[in-house]
Amino acid sequence: MLQLYSAIWRASAGRQIILILLSIAVAGLAAVPLEFQRDIINHLTSDHIETKRLILLGVGMMAVILLSLSLKWILGYRAGTLGEDMIRLIRQRLLLRAADVDETGESVRKGTMTTAISAEAEDLGKFAGGAFSDPVVQIGTLVSVIGYISSTQPGLGLIAFSMIVPQILIVLMSQRKVNVFVAERVRILRSATDRLTADDIEAAERDINAQFDEIYETRRRMFIWKLSAKFLLSVINGAGTVGVLMLGGWLVMQGKTDVGTVVAAISGLSRIQGPTAFLITFYRQVSANRIKYELMLELFGPDPARYRRPSKT
Secondary structure, eight states, rough: HHHHHHHHHHHHHHHHHHHHHHHHHHHHHHHHHHHHHHHHHHHHTSSOOHHHHHHHHHHHHHHHHHHHHHHHHHHHHHHHHHHHHHHHHHHHHHHHHHHHHHTOOOOOOHHHHHHHHIIHHHHHHHHHHOOOOOOOOHHHHHHHHHHHHHHHOHHHHHHHHHHHHHHHHHHHHHHHHHHHHHHHHHHHHHHHHHHHHHOOHHHHHHHHHHHHHHHHHHHHHHHHHHHHHHEEEHHHHHHHHHHHHHHHHHHHTTTTTOOOHHHHHHHHHHHHHHHHHHHHHHHHHHHHHHHHHHHHHHTTTTOOOOOOOOOOO
């Protein structure tokens, strides 16, 4: 993983720093609407409702939402264009390597290189665009929201935090197995593509179809692991929501908290479910792209540094 991230940083350090700063700003604003929501609900349930204050709270909440969405738009645009630039850079380097292979007659088949240029470069490039900013946004959002919930009611914050830890453990265990399937699928696909470009298709049809069946079986087993993990994660999220409602309701009945805090905590749970799910997906992408990166390095032979070209940062 460190090797993959080092390569991305070398190629785009300057732009990654800008994306990280934007991500921190987005994450910092994540919990602010919850405070406005809490104040609005508590104001509506108070004995003295003031229309002017209600309007001011609504305007303030909307202003924060618009600012956050604007920053997300800028972040998404810059991350997307950086990803496309990285795709172009990877393909240029692979093309240079393909030209060398053609001249020297080395044992890198055209089918393998074609697959790498068309599909694998696309996956790695897109990942590179958000390799740093995506986890910063989501982790920052989790810290911001859980920190806010804990500051208003520590018990509810503990429930929110306890939802995350088992999800991390489940993903770590399941992803190790999925990584094996990812590497296996890439190798089988490369082999099938090599046969298509190097052999008579009619003669190789039976073997190629057998490889397609292997790819199908590999993906089928991946689905079992991924969907089983997703099921367990959804159970944990549902239990967390019920737990907050039960504990929050009991605290309200005991006069130890207010309705606005409980509603804000429920909203906060929905906010952390998104980042948690995203981080789980992101971790899977990191694992899969690490394997693809290592497999791609094999195509560059013993001296991959030869194909590095300076790029704009």
